[in-house]
Amino acid sequence: MLTASQESLCGGCHANALKVSHPSGITPRKKIPPEYPLDWKGDLTCTSCHTPHGNSPGLLRGVKHGREFCLACHERKFFDKMPDQGASLMAGHMNSGIPETGQAMNLDPDSIRCLGCHSQSGDPMGVNVDRRGVLRHSDKSVNHPIGVLYADAMRFGGFRSPAMLSKAITLPGGRVSCVSCHEGYSKQHGKLVMQNFRSALCFECHDL
Ligand code: HEC
Ligand code: HEC
Ligand code: HEC
Ligand code: HEC
Ligand code: HEC
Ligand code: HEC
Known part of the structure; x- marks a missing residue:
C-alpha cells in the first residue's frame, strides 16, 4: 500500500503533471480497458497511464502512443467534436509552471x-x-x-x-x-x- 495518493506522492516531484493536465485521481464514469488499471479505490491515477518502474518512452503503459493511446479509452468522436480534433491535448500534460527564460x-x-x-x-x-x-x-x-x-x-x-x-x-x-x-x-x-x-x-x- 502507498502512504498517500499518487497525485500527492508523484506530484511532490512532478508538480507540473497536476496543472493543465489530463485529470488524475478521479473515478471514471466509463469502462476503462484492463491494460490501464485503476487503483485499489477504483480511481484513474498516474499509474493507470504510467509504469513508474518501466523504461518505455515517457514511461507510458502498453505499446500505444500519441492519438492511439488516447483512443484506448476515448471514442474518436470525443476528439472529433473539438475544433482542433484534440491536437492541443495529445501530450497528456502541458508543463505549465515552468518559467521560460530567454523567450x-x-x-x-x-x-x-x-x-x-x-x-x-x-x-x-x-x-x-x-x-x-x-x-x-x-x-x-x-x-x-x-x-x-x-x-x-x-x-x-x-x-x-x-x-x-x-x-x-x-x-x-x-x-x-x-x-x-x-x-x-x-x-x-x-x-x-x-x-x-x-x-x-x-x-x-x-x-x-
Ligand atoms: C523523488 C522524486 C520523484 C518521485 C516521487 C516520482 N518521480 Fe517520476 N521522475 C523523477 C525523476 C528525477 C525523473 C527523471 C527525469 C528526467 O529524466 O528528466 C522521473 C521521470 C518520470 C517520468 C518519465 C519522464 C520522461 O520524460 O521520460 C514519468 C512518466 C514519471 N517520472 C512518472 C512518475 C510517477 C507516475 C510517479 C509516482 C508513482 C513518480 N514519477 C514519482 C522523480 C520522481
Ligand atoms: C490519461 C493518461 C495519463 C495520466 C492519468 C497521467 N499521465 Fe503523465 N503522461 C501521459 C502522457 C500521454 C505523457 C506523454 C508521454 C510521451 O512522452 O509520449 C505523459 C508524460 C508524463 C511525464 C513526462 C514529462 C511531462 O510532463 O510531459 C511525467 C513526469 C508524467 N507524465 C507524470 C504523471 C503524473 C505524476 C501523473 C499523476 C498525477 C500522471 N502523469 C498522470 C499520460 C498520463
Ligand atoms: C486510461 C484511460 C484514459 C486514457 C488513456 C486517456 N484518457 Fe482522457 N479521460 C479518461 C477518463 C476516465 C476521463 C474522465 C471523464 C470520464 O470519466 O469520462 C477523461 C477525461 C478527459 C478529458 C476531459 C477533461 C475535462 O475536464 O474536460 C479530456 C480532454 C481527455 N480525457 C483527453 C485525453 C487525451 C488527449 C488523451 C491522450 C493523451 C487521453 N485523454 C487519454 C480516461 C483516459
Ligand atoms: C485576461 C483573460 C484572457 C487571457 C489572458 C486570454 N484570453 Fe482569450 N478570451 C478571453 C475572454 C473573456 C474571451 C471571450 C469569451 C467569450 O465571450 O465567451 C476570449 C476569447 C478568446 C477567443 C475567441 C475568439 C476571439 O478572439 O474572441 C480565442 C481564440 C482566444 N480567446 C484565445 C486566446 C489565446 C490564444 C490566449 C493566449 C495568447 C488568450 N485567449 C488569453 C479572455 C482571455
Ligand atoms: C492545434 C491547433 C490549436 C491549438 C494548439 C489551440 N487551438 Fe484554439 N482553436 C483551434 C481551432 C481550429 C479553433 C476553431 C476556429 C474556428 O472555429 O474558426 C479554435 C478555437 C478556439 C476558441 C474559440 C472557441 C469557441 O467556441 O468559440 C478559443 C477560445 C480557443 N481556441 C482558445 C485556445 C487556447 C486558450 C489554446 C491553448 C490552451 C488553444 N486554443 C490552442 C485550434 C487550436
Ligand atoms: C489572471 C489574472 C487576471 C485576470 C483574470 C484579468 N486580468 Fe487584467 N491584468 C492582470 C495583470 C497582472 C495586469 C497587469 C499587467 C501589467 O502590469 O502590465 C492586467 C492588466 C490589465 C489591463 C491593462 C491596464 C493597464 O493599465 O496596464 C486591462 C485593460 C485589463 N487587465 C483588463 C482586464 C479585463 C477586462 C479582464 C476580464 C476579461 C481581465 N483584465 C482579467 C491580471 C488579470
Whole structure:
C-alpha cells in the first residue's frame, strides 16, 4: 500500500503533471480497458497511464502512443467534436509552471502552445500577441497584457493577493497566460476558466 495518493506522492516531484493536465485521481464514469488499471479505490491515477518502474518512452503503459493511446479509452468522436480534433491535448500534460527564460516576452509554454495555432496569419480567430506583449483577441473579446509577472503588477496595487485567487486560475511561473483565463485541458476547447458574467473573471484578479 502507498502512504498517500499518487497525485500527492508523484506530484511532490512532478508538480507540473497536476496543472493543465489530463485529470488524475478521479473515478471514471466509463469502462476503462484492463491494460490501464485503476487503483485499489477504483480511481484513474498516474499509474493507470504510467509504469513508474518501466523504461518505455515517457514511461507510458502498453505499446500505444500519441492519438492511439488516447483512443484506448476515448471514442474518436470525443476528439472529433473539438475544433482542433484534440491536437492541443495529445501530450497528456502541458508543463505549465515552468518559467521560460530567454523567450521574447517570457511567454509560458502553455501560451506558446496556444499561439502555435492562434497566431499564424491564417488563424480565422485573428488572435495575436503584439511586440509589447499585449494579447489581441478579435474585436469582441478583451485585449490584455500576457507574460507579465502577477507579483510585479501587484506591487502597484489594484490586484488581489495570489493566495485569494480561485484555484481555477493558473499563473504558470507566476505569469499571466492564456490558461489563466482559458481552460488548457478540457473537452470544451477554449472554455473560460470561470464565467465572465458581470466581469467575474476580470474581478477575480483585478481589485477595483
Ligand atoms: C523523488 C522524486 C520523484 C518521485 C516521487 C516520482 N518521480 Fe517520476 N521522475 C523523477 C525523476 C528525477 C525523473 C527523471 C527525469 C528526467 O529524466 O528528466 C522521473 C521521470 C518520470 C517520468 C518519465 C519522464 C520522461 O520524460 O521520460 C514519468 C512518466 C514519471 N517520472 C512518472 C512518475 C510517477 C507516475 C510517479 C509516482 C508513482 C513518480 N514519477 C514519482 C522523480 C520522481
Ligand atoms: C490519461 C493518461 C495519463 C495520466 C492519468 C497521467 N499521465 Fe503523465 N503522461 C501521459 C502522457 C500521454 C505523457 C506523454 C508521454 C510521451 O512522452 O509520449 C505523459 C508524460 C508524463 C511525464 C513526462 C514529462 C511531462 O510532463 O510531459 C511525467 C513526469 C508524467 N507524465 C507524470 C504523471 C503524473 C505524476 C501523473 C499523476 C498525477 C500522471 N502523469 C498522470 C499520460 C498520463
Ligand atoms: C486510461 C484511460 C484514459 C486514457 C488513456 C486517456 N484518457 Fe482522457 N479521460 C479518461 C477518463 C476516465 C476521463 C474522465 C471523464 C470520464 O470519466 O469520462 C477523461 C477525461 C478527459 C478529458 C476531459 C477533461 C475535462 O475536464 O474536460 C479530456 C480532454 C481527455 N480525457 C483527453 C485525453 C487525451 C488527449 C488523451 C491522450 C493523451 C487521453 N485523454 C487519454 C480516461 C483516459
Ligand atoms: C492545434 C491547433 C490549436 C491549438 C494548439 C489551440 N487551438 Fe484554439 N482553436 C483551434 C481551432 C481550429 C479553433 C476553431 C476556429 C474556428 O472555429 O474558426 C479554435 C478555437 C478556439 C476558441 C474559440 C472557441 C469557441 O467556441 O468559440 C478559443 C477560445 C480557443 N481556441 C482558445 C485556445 C487556447 C486558450 C489554446 C491553448 C490552451 C488553444 N486554443 C490552442 C485550434 C487550436
Ligand atoms: C485576461 C483573460 C484572457 C487571457 C489572458 C486570454 N484570453 Fe482569450 N478570451 C478571453 C475572454 C473573456 C474571451 C471571450 C469569451 C467569450 O465571450 O465567451 C476570449 C476569447 C478568446 C477567443 C475567441 C475568439 C476571439 O478572439 O474572441 C480565442 C481564440 C482566444 N480567446 C484565445 C486566446 C489565446 C490564444 C490566449 C493566449 C495568447 C488568450 N485567449 C488569453 C479572455 C482571455
Ligand atoms: C489572471 C489574472 C487576471 C485576470 C483574470 C484579468 N486580468 Fe487584467 N491584468 C492582470 C495583470 C497582472 C495586469 C497587469 C499587467 C501589467 O502590469 O502590465 C492586467 C492588466 C490589465 C489591463 C491593462 C491596464 C493597464 O493599465 O496596464 C486591462 C485593460 C485589463 N487587465 C483588463 C482586464 C479585463 C477586462 C479582464 C476580464 C476579461 C481581465 N483584465 C482579467 C491580471 C488579470
